[in-house]
């Protein structure tokens with residue numbers, strides 16, 4: 001079996017283990033990224049780009065349908081390079097070139113898994129960001145922690161040192177849920193906390209930043225209060241990690257879960273056994289971070305993948321959603337407290 005066959009087998013085995021019913025997006029033009037968009041955050045304007053590559057090798061997390069946006073087969077690095085080139089030429093990117101401060105790189109899987117995302121392309125991309133988006137000083141890379149090799153951390157440090165501004169790297173990892181049993185036995189995340197801690201230890205000398213993606217209420221059977229308590233425990237654990245490795249600033253990205261098509265959540269939702277968390281619960285979860293040495297960002301985008309009625313955004317949520325968006329840019333807990341009192 002070739003390496004390529006082994007990767008494909010891993011993807012298909014993972015998909016089958018999680019009983020996922022979706023199809024891969026093999027019809028997508030390989031010279032175009034999957035999607036890109038802009039966000040406003042505390043760090044300024046963000047360009048978030050999802051490159052189109054072969055799907056996540058793990059592919060097992062039961063409530064994740066992101067691999068359905070990817071190819072089942074390898075996407076050749078020459079196509080990936082064309083995606084970078086295409087992105088930099090887009091009128092809305094060029095028009096914002098002087099305002100974009102941060103670029104988040106994703107492939108809806110692991111960018112540092114060289115089996116799916118080319119290392120050559122990562123180098124090409126860092127070069128092009130420096131060339132075409134001269135005010136970017138934050139680069140964020142989404143990946144599972146086991147794919148982060150020490151040589152990649154070193155290479156990225158050298159690349160960013162050549163940028164003309166004081167650039168910083170962020171490694172973004174999906175932790176999803178703090179409870180070990182739910183994370184690994186129910187959600188099938190396959191992530192042990194010591195692996196995350198080793199990554200933070202390796203990042204500390206470089207003073208890289210860590211972003212941890214958490215899902216609020218990611219599986220059926222969790223009550224709203226249990227989901228809030230899980231986020232509170234994650235905040236406490238990561239605040240402690242930030243104290244131990246004090247050169248690594250930590251951000252928690254809390255995503256209220258939506259019901260993604262083709263996952264077991266869709267079936268549970270259809271049977272009335274699962275409801276997404278409310279934005280009210282998300283605000284309560286996030287408030288626990290007040291006064292702690294970490295920052296928080298609340299994800300309010302269901303990525304267009306939610307089934308009808310399966311989003312965490314409901315009619316009447318506009319004021320709270322606006323408060324959460326303001327909180328994202330200011331980290332002002334009073335904004336949330338005021339919104340909760342209304």
Ligand code: SF4
Pocket residue numbers: 056057058059060061064065066067108109144174189
């Ligand atoms: S959550 Fe991440 S690691 Fe898990 S299947 Fe989805 S893309 Fe892969």
